[in-house]
Ligand SMILES: N[C@@H](CC(=O)O)C(=O)O
């Protein structure tokens with residue numbers, strides 16, 4: 091039996107509904123509290139109780155017995171209106187929510203779960219925010235970021251553009267962590283902005299006391315007020331709540347499945363650290379785009395289909411042929427080492443480039459940069475009109491090629507765009523010998 | 528004009544051939560030395576001179592002028608026979624070369640480049656080796672590791688098996704670094720060994736004074752003499768020559784395109800450090816297979832075709848359909864976060880599993896472990912008979928699935944193998960909170 095049904099049975103048999111106070115007994119443990127609604131992202135075999143202490147806990151119902159203590163009512167959302175403390179002296183920030191864990195807020199007063207994230211939810215959960223800025227929040231959509239697509243990127247970029255046009259001094263995007271770095275780099279290419287655009291999320295669902303959502307949001311408000319007018323990712327820098335790192339959107343990657351400090355800058359240090367509401371640039375030698383340096387502009391033209399292919403021993407060349415047959419607009423390869431493929435796939439790659447499909451080489455090492463002059467395998471690719479993109483991340487090369495091939499059909503022009511450092515995505519002065527050991 | 532032609536012209540115009548003493552003048556620099564043959568892997572626009580100091584240097588011929596100082600003869604390989612100092616008191620080690628940078632040795636006495644690697648070359652280049660063991664070296668093949676295939680893995684495994692059967696107390700595999708970790712994990716599953724099997728390579732071609740080949744080889748000899756009877760990777764632990772790390776073969780990854788300390792253990796610490804010819808276990812709590820704990824056995828049955836697919840926003844589901852249509856034996860997915868895919872590909876994945884193709888989920892985060900119970904996207908995959916393999920690397924899951932699907936056609940049995948920790952490839956007690964920041 092699937093857990094979902096099991097859970098339903100488990101509660102129905104005992105005639106228990108949301109709002110009732112129950113006692114749950116497991117072999118070595120017992121809990122009493124009010125049964126809550128379950129947020130979408132939590133485990134099917136889990137029920138959530140609001141304890142007297144005010145904390146909510148999730149309990150695995152395996153081997154559990156449940157007993158109704160008293161009848162209750164589904165908690166009603168009766169919330170005080172939020173005083174937004176609007177003031178001319180504060181910056182105007184827009185918080186745009188796209189979904190993910192960060193966008194699910196439990197109201198600790200009523201115990202109700204708000205799967206969609208409204209301005210008021212957010213401000214109630216982190217009332218401190220309004221002391222720091224005039225906050226205007228809205229949900230653009232509400233998806234897990236594994237369901238992001240280039241179409242959603244366009245929608246996000248367009249909303250950001252409108253918000254800035256309407257006077258926002260900084261943008262915060264609440265986003266699932268899974269593909270936040272893809273979105274961040276895609277937005278980097280689609281928007282030139284005079285103000286900061288900060289993506290943030292949470293690794294701990296907000297029904298846990300250990301949620302990192304609030305710290306990340308507070309730090310993002312600071313980043314959005316700063317003079318760093320780039321698309322950045324603002325997330326925990328350590329496992330505790332001591333500080334957040336601000337990563338350049340074209341240079342970051344989710345590197346751990348669950349740790350709060352999962353985001354890592356690759357091939358350069360994080361741009362800044364945010365600690366106690368203070369934004370400190372990590373390396374003052376590193377150039378970044380300053381507030382009002384660029385005019386606002388939007389370019390959401392993306393190619394239809396670009397493939398990202400990781401090389402591995404035994405890969406069949408037919409996979410490349412298929413993308414060629416299907417008229418893909420470009421191919422990004424995650425090669426080995428300095429940017430290599432097996433000789434077995436060279437013929438197919440050569441067919442791709444000879445049919446005017448741009449083929450761009452990156453490295454699955456992630457750190458370092460392609461250099462296809464060193465080995466015969468790399469030189470052969472160069473001779474066949476494949477280009478290496480240095481220290482650009484594969485994920486960034488993918489979003490950039492979608493964008494570049496959306497600007498022109500001419501392969502030389504696409505390559506020219508790919509080889510030009512547009513948003514800090516390639517710059518070997520930053521990556522020179524950079525590594526995390 | 529391609530560099531290769533340019534270089535040829537460059538030398539021919541001045542009527543210079545290998546063995547001549549030449550003077551090369553560049554804007555701010557001048558070198559005099561004997562022109563050497565160029566190893567295969569070095570840059571086309573580079574010539575190599577043997578200087579009076581005995582060092583060989585590579586010179587970029589861009590903006591260079593060359594002048595013949597005196598005629599010379601192509602250096603003849605007239606080498607003294609090597610005294611292998613065979614003794615009963617030393618362990619018998621086999622060094623098997625598969626190619627890569629490490630297998631190209633320049634003879635510093637004659638200046639000749641030996642692209643293929645023989646026992647004698649090696650021992651002349653690192654005569655210290657014979658003081659530490661009875662060395663028996665042979666070249667199995669000579670390829671760049673980007674050209675490795677499962678067929679070569681089988682050949683390597685079979686040779687290792689024969690060497691151990693013939694009395695080797697330890698094996699060293701000289702291998703290109705690009706795909707060394709794929710080979711290491713493939714060998715881990717194909718062989719049970721009573722003795723250490725150590726893969727090593729070099730990040731700097733041996734025509735550079737800064738080559739790391741010798742340090743890595745010396746450390747590998749120590750590892751091969753140790754009691755760690757696993758398949759391991761032995762490479763520099765730092766940028767200098769201070770020590771080498773010994774990584775479990777199922778847990779390592781090339782993480783930098785060019786640094787000497789490119790190999791990183793993911794989700795566990797390196798097993799041991801090798802410094803001053805001493806092998807020190809890093810964490811005595813970590814269990815490893817000891818010398819003579821296992822009987823020698825070989826199982827090179829591999830499935831024909833397994834695909835490794837990285838997920839990204841905008842990936843087309845048709846790519847999965849194609850592998851199903853082509854009757855692949857299994858699919859490894861590099862999902863996002865805890866092991867997720869977009870809803871857009873679920874139908875195709877479900878078709879794969881319903882047609883009895885095992886689909887195994889890993890995470891492109893690399894660090895951490897899959898947990899597909901947290902979000903609806905993961906649960907949907909579990910319901911559709913996809914399995915997550917916890918803290919196993921995608922590359923290791925790929926070699927393991929090739930092996931598992933080579934043992935049986937029954938999907939449940941394949942999944943059973945995938946979920947069993949065979950060679951330290953999955954073990955959350957090791958990865959618990961392990962991260963490199
Ligand atoms: N899988 C979720 C995780 C999160 O919300 O951070 C997502 O990326 O949307």
Ligand SMILES: N[C@@H](CC(=O)O)C(=O)O
Pocket residue numbers: 427430465626627628629670671672673702703704705706728729730
């Ligand atoms: N591309 C080369 C690099 C090396 O030799 O390390 C190889 O993997 O074979």
